[in-house]
Amino acid sequence: xxxxxxxxxxxxxxxxxxxxxxxxxxxxxxxxxxxxxxxxxxxxxxxxxxxxxxxxxxxxxxxxxxxxxxxxxxxxxxxxxxxxxxxxxxxxxxxxxxxxxxxxxxxxxxxxxxxxxxxxxxxxxxxxxxxxxxxxxxxxxxxxxxxxxxxxxxxxxxxxxxxxxxxxxxxxxxxxxxxxxxxxxxxxxxxxxxxxxxxxxxxxxxxxxxxxxxxxxxxxxxxxxxxxxxxxxxxxxxxxxxxxxxxxxxxxxxxxxxxxxxxxxxxxxxxxxxxxxxxxxxxxxxxxxxxxxxxxxxxxxxxxxxxxxxxxxxxxxxxxxxxxxxxxxxxxxxxxxxxx
Amino acid sequence: xxxxxxxxxxxxxxxxxxxxxxxxxxxxxxxxxxxxxxxxxxxxxxxxxxxxxxxxxxxxxxxxxxxxxxxxxxxxxxxxxxxxxxxxxxxxxxxxxxxxxxxxxxxxxxxxxxxxxxxxxxxxxxxxxxxxxxxxxxxxxxxxxxxxxxxxxxxxxxxxxxxxxxxxxxxxxxxxxxxxxxxxxxxxxxxxxxxxxxxxxxxxxxxxxxxxxxxxxxxxxxxxxxxxxxxxxxxxxxxxxxxxxxxxxxxxxxxxxxxxxxxxxxxxxxxxxxxxxxxxxxxxxxxxxxxxxxxxxxxxxxxxxxxxxxxxxxxxxxxxxxxxxxxxxxxxxxxxxxxxxxxxxxxxxxxxxxxxxxxxxxxxxxxxxxxxxxxxxxxxxxxxxxxxxxxxxxxxxxxxxxxxxxxxxxxxxxxxxxxxxxxxxxxxxxxxxxxxxxxxxxxxxxxxxxxxxxxxxxxxxxxxxxxxxxxxxxxxxxxxxxxxxxxxxxxxxxxxxxxxxxxxxxxxxxxxxxxxxxxxxxxxxxxxxxxxxxxxxxxxxxxxxxxxxxxxxxxxxxxxx
Numbered sequence: 001x002x003x004x005x006x007x008x009x010x011x012x013x014x015x016x017x018x019x020x021x022x023x024x025x026x027x028x029x030x031x032x033x034x035x036x037x038x039x040x041x042x043x044x045x046x047x048x049x050x051x052x053x054x055x056x057x058x059x060x061x062x063x064x065x066x067x068x069x070x071x072x073x074x075x076x077x078x079x080x081x082x083x084x085x086x087x088x089x090x091x092x093x094x095x096x097x098x099x100x101x102x103x104x105x106x107x108x109x110x111x112x113x114x115x116x117x118x119x120x121x122x123x124x125x126x127x128x129x130x131x132x133x134x135x136x137x138x139x140x141x142x143x144x145x146x147x148x149x150x151x152x153x154x155x156x157x158x159x160x161x162x163x164x165x166x167x168x169x170x171x172x173x174x175x176x177x178x179x180x181x182x183x184x185x186x187x188x189x190x191x192x193x194x195x196x197x198x199x200x201x202x203x204x205x206x207x208x209x210x211x212x213x214x215x216x217x218x219x220x221x222x223x224x225x226x227x228x229x230x231x232x233x234x235x236x237x238x239x240x241x242x243x244x245x246x247x248x249x250x251x252x253x254x255x256x257x258x259x260x261x262x263x264x265x266x267x268x269x270x271x272x273x274x275x276x277x278x279x280x281x282x283x284x285x286x287x288x289x290x291x292x293x294x295x296x297x298x299x300x301x302x303x304x305x306x307x308x309x310x311x312x313x314x315x316x317x318x319x320x321x322x323x324x325x326x327x328x329x330x331x332x333x334x335x336x337x338x339x340x
Numbered sequence: 341x342x343x344x345x346x347x348x349x350x351x352x353x354x355x356x357x358x359x360x361x362x363x364x365x366x367x368x369x370x371x372x373x374x375x376x377x378x379x380x381x382x383x384x385x386x387x388x389x390x391x392x393x394x395x396x397x398x399x400x401x402x403x404x405x406x407x408x409x410x411x412x413x414x415x416x417x418x419x420x421x422x423x424x425x426x427x428x429x430x431x432x433x434x435x436x437x438x439x440x441x442x443x444x445x446x447x448x449x450x451x452x453x454x455x456x457x458x459x460x461x462x463x464x465x466x467x468x469x470x471x472x473x474x475x476x477x478x479x480x481x482x483x484x485x486x487x488x489x490x491x492x493x494x495x496x497x498x499x500x501x502x503x504x505x506x507x508x509x510x511x512x513x514x515x516x517x518x519x520x521x522x523x524x525x526x527x528x529x530x531x532x533x534x535x536x537x538x539x540x541x542x543x544x545x546x547x548x549x550x551x552x553x554x555x556x557x558x559x560x561x562x563x564x565x566x567x568x569x570x571x572x573x574x575x576x577x578x579x580x581x582x583x584x585x586x587x588x589x590x591x592x593x594x595x596x597x598x599x600x601x602x603x604x605x606x607x608x609x610x611x612x613x614x615x616x617x618x619x620x621x622x623x624x625x626x627x628x629x630x631x632x633x634x635x636x637x638x639x640x641x642x643x644x645x646x647x648x649x650x651x652x653x654x655x656x657x658x659x660x661x662x663x664x665x666x667x668x669x670x671x672x673x674x675x676x677x678x679x680x681x682x683x684x685x686x687x688x689x690x691x692x693x694x695x696x697x698x699x700x701x702x703x704x705x706x707x708x709x710x711x712x713x714x715x716x717x718x719x720x721x722x723x724x725x726x727x728x729x730x731x732x733x734x735x736x737x738x739x740x741x742x743x744x745x746x747x748x749x750x751x752x753x754x755x756x757x758x759x760x761x762x763x764x765x766x767x768x769x770x771x772x773x774x775x776x777x778x779x780x781x782x783x784x785x786x787x788x789x790x791x792x793x794x795x796x797x798x799x800x801x802x803x804x805x806x807x808x809x810x811x812x813x814x815x816x817x818x819x820x821x822x823x824x825x826x827x828x829x830x831x832x833x834x835x836x837x838x839x840x841x842x843x844x845x846x847x848x849x850x851x852x853x854x855x856x857x858x859x860x861x862x863x864x865x866x867x868x869x870x871x872x873x874x875x876x877x878x879x880x881x882x883x884x885x886x887x888x889x890x891x892x893x894x895x896x897x898x899x900x901x
Binding site: 026027030031036050053056062063064282283 | 472473474477478487490542544563565566568570571580582584591
């Protein structure tokens, strides 16, 4: 037996032992475990890229970035709950984050006092990153200014079959928009949703990115989207205009959260601090067409000030809890409309 | 293995001897070959990396020198705080200072607000940099800092240091190294088949040689570094070598095709495999041949032995070989021959013994009738006053009783009495005076001897020794010599003819006139061995002396029959 083992070992040595490993010197360049942070992000590369890069340069911490859709990443975090891999989830609407808040641990950022009122959660389970008002848009060639004023005018029947809305059952931002509409309009929620489905004539767009394209391209006259998306396309020269609904709108932040049991908690906190730091928040305003969550960072000059937006107090928890019932009911409403 | 046949063992041994060394040798050679190729490729790559790292260090070091010089230049500070508004003067200072590095980098002066004010670059001004972000923010903390340039800039590497008055930054001196300048810097420093990547300290791509495809490779390498895996690409066709430039912390990654491609390796393994197969075939052939050569005679021997076992002693092996197997067959043949001879001998002996027994049984024919008749004759002799008849009848009856008894061995005493009876009869027959003298010690008279052994000897003396005489003396003596009983029968007759003596001297007498003598001799030889038998002892004077030697057995001991 011993001899057989020896022969096996010898063979293994012959087959593998002599092979040089060309990557050896690279291993010495790999950062120590204490210099790493794992970030799951649903932001686009143009958003997380500069922030992560600057974070690395300033702190010397290597960031491992995993990208994906918000719900996909949150499901992954839930799956890894026993042995967390991720330190920070960066990005994602706070309703989505709220639905998974049992996988987070509270952290109040170093400058949490400077967060605008209403954006900081009481339990600090997530930290806001940017404020994203829901807006209505219209095609400036097809619609005159003043024709579209708010949610009620959207459901007035004037835009039947010509409203661009991403499927709220799929798109997080579109769900926020729908929930905002429900909050802003009086009356029974399901009736309002039924009205919306009627006006949509059962048609929704598969992705939130398609809304602006549909309106700018003229296939829909009006649309519901986030201010950030609209501003970006507007800057690129699309023929769209933004309407802040007169009944009021929400400015639900997207946020970040520290994962419970994170392998690199200190580095994760450093990143959360950094994401809320003044430098990054200024970048959010100047580069990403978003609104900052900090009181000491003013929004872009071209944007109407936040206090003129008639912001409603968006009930995040209510919206998060409604989501299941909504996901069950909404496709039925759509189907009925599509059939009729 | 224990149960494997000889042939299988031979095959296994041949395989072990033939294949194992070759296999080990082949694997070693292949690995050594691969190792040496890999090592020389690695050495070449390391050398190239050393050279390129040196070039980069040199360039960055020159840039640092120039930038520090510019930071200390009063004209630059004056230009930044707007006290010096003569652009040409500022440019002349800038160009003069930057002269040593202008081929490899362009130098610019940025205001404290991040706007570019002066630049040696011929390209249009790249606008502004944020003083609160990235390069300038880092430079504000002091010293020369290096960054990979943002995608908006045409540069690849940017270095910056702050121009200060007191602790307040007045502006920044920035050095830009573009992709074209890096290409020129590294041109010819690495082999044409290699590719070069320049990564920032956090392994984001800063520069890639023009023939490298998309940025995905850098991302892949980075994730491999973080996962602690060896660097490789999706096809595994390249080796990667890394060198960190100490000044900036940037990493040069050289992508070099593997010295042994998959195809070459496969070909080599194929050749090795084929030669192993060839060797395997040869081993099988050779072992079959050898085993047949060895096994064939063994099989023949085996079957011949089985025939012998079954009783056929006429087997002969074909024996043309002269090697060990030939010797073995020869020995077998001789052994079979010897067995055959022995069998023949023992058959002959058996036949002789049977014949003697038949004769004896014929002689025993109806002895009781003879005995009773003799008894009648004895009584008739007594009745008719013929004592000699009575004596002869009584003696003959005694002799007859002895001779028909079933015992083969009788005490010497009985034999002696029988001889006495016989001599008595002969004395009456021949009216002679044959004197019988017995010189046997009392203890020896109990020694068992073959029945009717002495009588023929005495008869021989009377019939032949005293043929022409009417009297004579016969002397029987016995003595013991160690385990042997030696009996001699001596007469003073006319002696034994020379031809009879010669027969008994040779040890194999033929039955002739001395029939009784011959029988005794035969019985002794059969019973006690060929060297026992009747011997004639030379005598002084006339007469003959016959000696027989018997082993002494006490009563109850079995003779070795």
